Amino acid sequence: DIQMTQSPSTLSASVGDRVTITCRASQSVNNWLAWYQQKPGKAPRLLIYKASSLESGVPSRFSGSGSGTEFTLTISSLQPDDFATYYCQQYNDYPWTFGQGTKVEIK
Amino acid sequence: EVQLLESGGGLVQPGGSLRLSCAASGFTFRNYAMSWVRQAPGKGLEWVSTISGSGGGTFYVDSVKGRFTISRDNAKNTLNLQMNSLRAEDTAVYYCAKGKGQQSVFDYWGQGTRVTVSS
Numbered sequence: 220d221i222q223m224t225q226s227p228s229t230l231s232a233s234v235g236d237r238v239t240i241t242c243r244a245s246q247s248v249n250n251w252l253a254w255y256q257q258k259p260g261k262a263p264r265l266l267i268y269k270a271s272s273l274e275s276g277v278p279s280r281f282s283g284s285g286s287g288t289e290f291t292l293t294i295s296s297l298q299p300d301d302f303a304t305y306y307c308q309q310y311n312d313y314p315w316t317f318g319q320g321t322k323v324e325i326k
Numbered sequence: 327e328v329q330l331l332e333s334g335g336g337l338v339q340p341g342g343s344l345r346l347s348c349a350a351s352g353f354t355f356r357n358y359a360m361s362w363v364r365q366a367p368g369k370g371l372e373w374v375s376t377i378s379g380s381g382g383g384t385f386y387v388d389s390v391k392g393r394f395t396i397s398r399d400n401a402k403n404t405l406n407l408q409m410n411s412l413r414a415e416d417t418a419v420y421y422c423a424k425g426k427g428q429q430s431v432f433d434y435w436g437q438g439t440r441v442t443v444s445s
Contacts, residue, residue: 317371320371
């Protein structure tokens, strides 16, 4: 199975900050990598797919980059609505696997 | 508007069975793969199973193979997950999720149904 490791596990930031979350795969997933946002008690929301494609309706302050084994999710200017947990997911190979999550907290 | 509504969760004893359902609307159901993703209390997301649009292809995470069966009824726009031989580690919120066309990601999710396996 492909292991996905996110860093950091928790991130404290302020409104307006530029935030970067990293996701590393134990083997190449090419660019078959997605990012989700989840708020407490809610279902996840798709933000990015194919490493860098922005899902419809997602604000342009979210962006994704990377290929192979290293990927990043960047929030260019953190907004109050962005405090949440973020997960990466690889879909290069079954079983599809998620990272352990990165919680973005208010500093 | 795409809607996914799960049902069937509850409390079940270890070794018991439960059948989850997901009623879909707002899109051409038969054209999309559908999946179940679960989240144990306080934990991250875990993909459980996927079924192709036609129902001819099914995929499972190893930990549920032989115990869980995914199925769909394209006439009724319904996705199912039959869960047998349930274990404490199957305790989670189970989400029904729609596949995004050719991309094997999940672009719409239900609100989730809680499954608790405990004596």
